[in-house]
Amino acid sequence: KAGVTQTPRYLIKTRGQQVTLSCSPISGHRSVSWYQQTPGQGLQFLFEYFSETQRNKGNFPGRFSGRQFSNSRSEMNVSTLELGDSALYLCASSSAGDETQYFGPGTRLLVL
Amino acid sequence: GEDVEQSLFLSVREGDSSVINCTYTDSSSTYLYWYKQEPGAGLQLLTYIFSNMDMKQDQRLTVLLNKKDKHLSLRIADTQTGDSAIYFCAERHTGTASKLTFGTGTRLQVTL
Numbered sequence: 001k002a003g004v005t006q007t008p009r010y011l012i013k014t015r016g017q018q019v020t021l022s023c024s025p026i027s028g029h030r031s032v033s034w035y036q037q038t039p040g041q042g043l044q045f046l047f048e049y050f051s052e053t054q055r056n057k058g059n060f061p062g063r064f065s066g067r068q069f070s071n072s073r074s075e076m077n078v079s080t081l082e083l084g085d086s087a088l089y090l091c092a093s094s095s096a097g098d099e100t101q102y103f104g105p106g107t108r109l110l111v112l
Numbered sequence: 113g114e115d116v117e118q119s120l121f122l123s124v125r126e127g128d129s130s131v132i133n134c135t136y137t138d139s140s141s142t143y144l145y146w147y148k149q150e151p152g153a154g155l156q157l158l159t160y161i162f163s164n165m166d167m168k169q170d171q172r173l174t175v176l177l178n179k180k181d182k183h184l185s186l187r188i189a190d191t192q193t194g195d196s197a198i199y200f201c202a203e204r205h206t207g208t209a210s211k212l213t214f215g216t217g218t219r220l221q222v223t224l
Contacts, residue, residue, distance in 0.1 A: 035214075043217075103155040104154050
């Protein structure tokens, strides 16, 4: 089975722009979670989608949003980018009832 | 509350055992995980333990859980240079679906 894939792997944006990141889960997995990793704050949970519905949300401003499609692929969007949004964004997938989450390689976003 | 702590750095000699420690505060945790992150990469799931277990062994890895002290450890036997990475412990709470709370990460350096 192919693992979790994330595109693009690297992105450079400027302040005020918006960005969309994509995540394709492992085949058959219906849950997709997103995390932000920064040197200062570590790994923080953004949100989780299951069967196209947001099931859980972390403490991030409304500029961070996401969605999930019927094929379980997920996108996250960050609007009005700030310098502090520079981070590695990780996506993880799991199957229903599975206690394990599998992570993708991440998208590294740099905001200038 | 949710708080997971780890020491920042551990240095061991090749062939020795490594023990990475983690403390958590939330007694409602259901599963506890260990992930490995190599430079520029995502998170690799190493092993996990259910909260009603005391120990789990998987080849060179041994996880010990002390529920009374809320202490989790990962022992790596016969540590190799390829084990050099950052190790994260994470907890999953009852009723929070797939949300994981991560520790700060321990950088393991293996010397010859």
